Amino acid sequence: MAVLSKPLPALYVVYVLRSTVRHASFYIGSTPHPPRRLNQHNGVAKGGAARTSRNSLRPWEMVAVVSGFPGKIAALKFEWALANPHLSLHIPSTARITVATQKKRNGHPKRPPYSLTSVISNLHLLLRVPSFLRWPLKLHFFNRDVHKAWLKWCSTANEPLRESMPIVTDFEPNAESRVVENLGSAAEGEEAATPPRPAWGIHALPLDYAPLREIVTKTESIFSFEREGSCVVCGEHLPTGEGVYAACTNTGCEGVGHVSCWSQHLLGPGATDEVLPISGHCPKCNGSLTWGEMMTEMTLRMHGRKEVEKLLKKPRKKRAPAKAAAK
Template sequence: MAVPSKPLPALYVVYVLRSTVRKASFYIGSTPNPPRRLNQHNGVAKGGAVRTSRKSLRPWEMVAVVSGFPGKIAALKFEMVRWALANPHLSLHIPSSDRITIATQKKRNGHPKRPPYSLTSVISNLHLLLRVPSFLRWPLKLHFFNRDVHTAWLKWCGTADEQLRDTMEIVTDFEPEAETEVADNAEPGNEGEEATTSAPLWGIHALPMDYAPLREIVTKTESIFSFEREGNCVVCGEHLPTGGGVYAACTNTGCEGVGHVSCWSKHLLGPGVTDEVLPISGHCPECKGSVTWGEMMTEMTLRMHGRKEVEKLFKKPRKRRVPAKAAAK
């Protein structure tokens, strides 16, 4: 049975979970919905993992996630990425000479026993995995939601022999400090009473779970391809017949540069690069603005294989019906 074509996932992450009770207890997993998954690990929703079900370790917090895993092929490798991060002592993605976590004990069946997690081991192996050839050119983004964990990351990066590529985006989003304000309707004599303001979304709850961030880009490309304004390839100059190939478009506002995917790839890789096929980023030859390969491919697969998702993107929210009695008041 053929595997149906699907757009690149709006969100898919490898996450690092840490117990708020026992700081040395970690769990690593993968999910397309971090908030829901965290609720499962904490017993708020059905699901989760046996290793996180112990009440003595709950509640758990997601201290870091890696996002940006691209579509079909990458999604199939996703669990391999998670397993590699959870089992660095066995993973073939990490050369034995470079392994930081080494198995010193064996199970009853003779296989290496996974060493216990620690903050240093999780951080160091994460750093190592993000720069090995298997994942180096993927459009990944590293998010930190805990100050202590981010500090440990910075400390490790300062001592590491090798650094991550310059285009690797590191994002921090820590819990905001509690802010209070004096209530507007405070009664005389109670000026000291404070009312807690509504807390802004942060961390995993601020991550976009759908394609909403691409709405403006999709609006532009929908117009280009619906009205057959493909024009000529912005790289090779060849005419682009409507529906005659797989075309990618510039993601910058106001630019309608379109081209063959293969041409975009060669252009973004740069002259003389023959040993790579997956670009990371570059500049549009039409508007000269910066573009990232991952964002271009997400838009293209959404346009070609995600009609339902596109319709949801532009669907107007339903108006709430107000009961007659409530409207009369």
């Protein structure tokens, strides 16, 4: 296993933009911060891309993202393949859906224009090709129409996605659900106070390691107090600080083992060609595990001490405002 100098990122996504003005216009990119990147594309913040700078197409909306990439380079590979499905070597020529029919002035194949069907179909294809099939990826949809197109394509696709591929939907709440009934609670002539709307879509995606706080708290206790014990898979004693160990991510379980042993256990006895696990069960607690979450915790523990300290730092208690001095 290669030694990483940094932990796996908390979030890095490949996103699909669609113009809210012209629904036939799409853009594909990658970022560790979707809300900020969307603001750049819409001219709210500096940055963005020349192809999204036309005011006639703004504002753009982020209709779908793929998350779970182990780093920037991995996300860029997927982004380029999705943006250039007619050229990408990650797609076997026999399985290619998008084919170039025109050439540029330099003689290179010209990328066919995007459409909702082409983006959806190539997204489905890339998530099941050998290059990306076993990555711990997750697909999110934030637009009902785009998700509907996805379901339609899935119903006719020749090959399905792997069963463990998470598909998440998070659509904008309907106007009716945002109406807060406050009958009789407001005084006559006063407007009822409306609570802030809950975050949804890209604004609800975790941009830091906060979702791992409980897991990191547990593993910090295990390794700080040298409770590694024996490998839960092979039974061999685990000397403190002398190996690369991964831990079960389930609450209450302190199962620890060699990374190689975990890998072989989660792959199962029938795996001969695969080297990267996807998911499985802990041999100690029998709880469900995902390889991506285990590796994120392990690399964070080993190569992200500042992030761990920040994650476990207790928030300061807010001081009560001083009472105004009596006149």
